[in-house]
Amino acid sequence: MDERHERIVELVREYGSLRVADLADHLGISAVTARRDVEALASEGRLDRVRGAVHWPGTPAPQGRTRQTLPEARPAERTPEPQDVVIGMVVPQSRHYFGEIVRGAREAVTAAGGRLVLGYSDYRLDQDAVQVRRMLEAGVHGLLLTPSWPSGTGGSENEDDIAVPAVLLERRGEVGTRAAGLDRVCTDHAGGAGLAVRHLVELGHEKIALVAGDSPTTVQLRAGYEAALQVFGVTAPPVEPIVLEAGDRAAAGMDAAAERLSVLVAKGEVTAAIVLSDTDAILLLQSLRGLKERIRVPEDLALVAYDDDVAALSDLPLTAVAPPKFEVGETAATLLLQRVRERAAGASPGARRHLDLLPELRVRASCGESAPDGLKESR
Structure with a gap:
């Protein structure tokens, strides 16, 4: 958001005055968000706000409804706002093991103001591709993927077809495949x-x-x-x-x-x-x-x-x-949101991350021991 505010200030300084609607079109954001941004900047004294428009402090207020023609925004300027970000998640199912992973991802995305949408493969490789294609056609900004690789490790050349940031969940790209170059978050x-x-x-x-x-x-x-x-x-x-x-x-x-x-x-x-x-x-x-x-x-x-x-x-x-199923989903979604922001801002993503989260042993009665006080079923 700070980068978007700075871009708005630059544009108004350059053009003198602009309609809020033109700013919204140029930056690829909603009119509601554009109005909220210029109101915030006006409250800071950085811009002057008038009905339907914004102008540089000290310049005459625009007369009438003159429209400025702005150049087409560069991709880096069309930064998805947190409340506009949609993350796609393709998993084999959302029961049993993956239920908590989905919950962790959803809470991380929701906390960032975004929306998580789910697709299920039912452990079928052909459905992996179908669900990914459906997500991309729907315009998601990033993908959380658990491919249906029988051994948990795999990859193909299809990763070239994914035009948005992607993070593997509980899967490892086989060395030498393009999937190995993706970020991943797994349980160790x-x-x-x-x-x-x-x-x-x-x-x-x-x-x-x-x-x-x-x-x-x-x-x-x-x-x-x-x-x-x-x-x-x-x-x-x-x-x-x-x-x-x-x-x-x-x-x-x-x-x-x-x-x-x-x-x-x-x-x-x-x-x-x-x-x-x-x-x-x-x-x-x-x-x-x-x-x-x-x-x-x-x-x-x-x-x-x-x-x-x-x-x-x-x-x-x-x-x-x-x-740590919840943490796997939460960590993967947080990493993906970071990659989405980097891509939108035109920033280098830096080194890819392969993260392994260690499980926890919870001691109970089935091995014949009594857990020490304070450690039994510790979390």
């Missing part, structure tokens, strides 16, 4: 897995299993899990990750995972498990209790859930790793 899922492994090792567990479905998060989670085990001298996981099925096979897959864990616990090959997500951890706990050879948590098996939407609501409150 590998680091989150490391927090879970450290906690279990400090409790005396080394035979730690990973239980997870097929998702972009799983790729990073497994990498962090294996790396953390090696840090503590466990050269290889005690067992291959136990895969949870999705869709129609989810219930049967959960029972199969529970049976597999039961056998491993009975053999002494596993004493703890990290489970993605907390909903699946609760379902797994229920399946374990329903087995003929009942597995007790935490006496026989310590459980850490990865995600913390409902982990505390289990009848046995689950220790959980909590990704």
